[in-house]
Amino acid sequence: MARRSHGDRRKTILRVAGRLFSQQGYYGTSIRDIAAAIRLHGGSLYAHITSKEELLWEIVDEAAQAFLSSLEPIVRSERSPLEKLRLAVAAHLQVVTERQDAAVVFNHEWKALSPRRRADILARRDAYEALFRQILQEGVEAGIFRADLNVPLITRFILTALNSVAVWYRPKGPLSPEQIAEAFTDWAVRGLRRCDPSEAP
Amino acid sequence: MARRSHGDRRKTILRVAGRLFSQQGYYGTSIRDIAAAIRLHGGSLYAHITSKEELLWEIVDEAAQAFLSSLEPIVRSERSPLEKLRLAVAAHLQVVTERQDAAVVFNHEWKALSPRRRADILARRDAYEALFRQILQEGVEAGIFRADLNVPLITRFILTALNSVAVWYRPKGPLSPEQIAEAFTDWAVRGLRRCDPSEAP
DNA sequence: CATTTTTGCTAACGAACGTTTGCTTAAATT
């Protein structure tokens, strides 16, 4: 058995590429930057990867899967719209904080993909947003959320606010992902619900 | 009198550079891209600019000024925290929609600046966020907003949600900046206030 | 009208880019 399997090395490269793409952007990161970060020469990377764009694709594709697969079961479940929303926020923040670099790259660097792959990612971004929107829509239709909400607009506001956590979150910071989720939900949900008398002073 | 003054040409370059930096990123846009967009050759730009980074700096610096100078008088005014917040949201969205490209570049491309300029912009970003935070803080201290708000956190959520408008807003779209401001404020403020009985069904 | 200034072109610079090629060393397999 090898101390390091082929896949280990590849995962290291993906991890480092994700970190650098997230910090400096795709075009701001050279193959030699990635190689230097693991003490290799530029050309040596090509024993493990086929192209720079392939690296970006793998990072972005995996992030898309992570987001979608964490939200789908929540939307499909039989819970109330309000509980679905709480769970969706928590799930989104879990992906964002556990795969922080990938989340940043997924949100900001997909434009650098080839047209075909860019379209693929865009479609999955849209699908994810549609799932989230569906939760809000169900809440409105169930009479739990206010009828005058601009659901697509508020959905965007919620998702971009949540995504921004990927930029500033630090695992050693004062707030855990769960605390962030709670603070966000407490604020955001209060703006969605028809008035809850228990909130009165 | 000239049909085109020196400054006109320069402003055209800045406008086009802003559009391309916003669409493709700073590193994803070459000097030749910018030149080609106004039917010039790459080298010809240097009759009007001194460097590519200077272009980025001018765009980002002007955006920083626009944001700060629109928010400062609101924060300094004698209005209630609630009204300050409404005005701040509207002002932010006005800058974001009127100078859409500059706003996107200001938010996403400042990392490409030299360390000195990056620090300058970061300081002004922080100052802007602090002004916004101050409005929320005043609201909490005045007893208008809930005491259990995590003010710095909510401030970030609000600002990033508002900034995202720069990415998707289209002047010919269905929503005017004022309508976006209203929808956002209606939602966000309801989550901040201690319960308002007039909102009950 | 003569002259200075501005504007843009062509061509080129050195540097950095993503990627390929041979060769060498190290590891895994038989």
Added chain:
DNA sequence: AATTTAAGCAAACGTTCGTTAGCAAAAATG
């Protein structure tokens, strides 16, 4: 131990990058 396979290096490929230099046309100025 012999042999196959993988990993990494050094060097170079052709291209593109930001930028500069020298020259020509055009415009503004006197």
